[in-house]
Amino acid sequence: MNAARYAIYYAPAPESPLWGFGSDVLGYDAATGATRLPLAPAGFSPEDWLRLTAQPRRYGFHATLKAPFRLAEGATEDDLVAAGRAFARKRRGFELPELAVRPIETFVALTPKEPSEALSGLAAACVEAFEPFRAPHSPEELARRRLAGLTERQQANLDRWGYPYVFEDFRFHMTLTGSLPEARVPAAVDGLAALYAEQVGAAVSTVKAVTLYVEEALEDGFRIVDRFVFGS
Template sequence: MPLAHRYALYLAPTGPWRELGSRWLGRCADTGDALEPLPGQAAESAHWTRAPRHYGLHATLKPPFRLSPGNSPADVDAAARRLASQDDPFSVQLECEPLRGFLAWRIADADKQGRLRIQALADAAVRGLDTLRAPSTPDETARRQPHALTPAQRAMLERWGYPYVFDTYTFHITLTGKLAGDELEQAREGIAAFADPLRGQAMPVMGVSVYVQAEPGADFVAARHYHFDGSHTDAAGAGYLDGPAAP
């Protein structure tokens, strides 16, 4: 586990969601390399996807954090191993929907079991890694625009350093930055062109992943993927991402 400016515990999409979503964003989260766009992908998508491209294709479990004094990358590794050892593979049904002004793959309304499993995993991640998190600086808190948050979200920001955890958490795999009007509809149509064939298929959830930001302003890249069976894979050889479907 490398020494980095910030760490995050994410869910790395698997199977065709990983391949197609990464190409839509234009960057591989494992290598940091730029990717060829999808056939027919609009040139405007480079602008639509600039914000999520910085973080790499993912769903947030434990939001990015700096290490508190006395903690090390080895502690992040150990915490991720513990978390992964406490769960089993499962799957979720996804659909593209707007969320707070951007487009994302979210858990389908009908998939109540998937939503419960994801919520439990995210809750455990927030609690399990919080002792490693340095307190937010005033600048970091201000960037979350607390004046625009609900009272519940402000309470989460103050306690956990992020406004969207526990009762305010919504699982999502971000596919665009904030858009409105025609741009939002154009982006939705662009996503539908490659994602609609995936409707009805379940995306396997095989484990959790640590992503790192080497220095302030750098793009996030995956460092290590932790399987629910107790094994792990460094990101450069993340073969599990294309493994068999979960039960």
């Protein structure tokens, strides 16, 4: 079985302040493959922050639209790229809703301040459009993922689409930390919010592409393969 995993993510344009902020916080730029010491918020040492961002660093800065998957039998990366370009030609860009640094259970992420039908619709379209390229999970993978205490609907989504948090259960978020001790979550939120205001502020981001990431081997982490720009 091919070990490579692919994913369809929303990623800000590499030249944008939002991309720079997220990549700095995680200490990894998935567009260039460059790593650096993560930008630690106030109250966290650089060494401590390096450890606390280890999990999301593997995936690069992003919001999930189609969760990581291995290619179906007979499918190639070139096939996936061609499908991504065809998908993008039919879509038009829109403004990314205003984001805020917020806790989600034990980790911290950027999430929209208001619900966005445009984002939810884009995610749903990606789930369906790229499904033919997804190899089914092995029984072992499914069993491992079911340990998370999913709802009945989420279990059905996992079986059908390979990921539980799709359609009604989709929540757009751009992860900034791994799981934190509960007592440290407020300091992380406050510190990251200050960095976000300083680096991104009122800069407007647009959703004008979806991005293909690949993890060629488990130890490699994800990197950007291609950006599928809408309407081009």
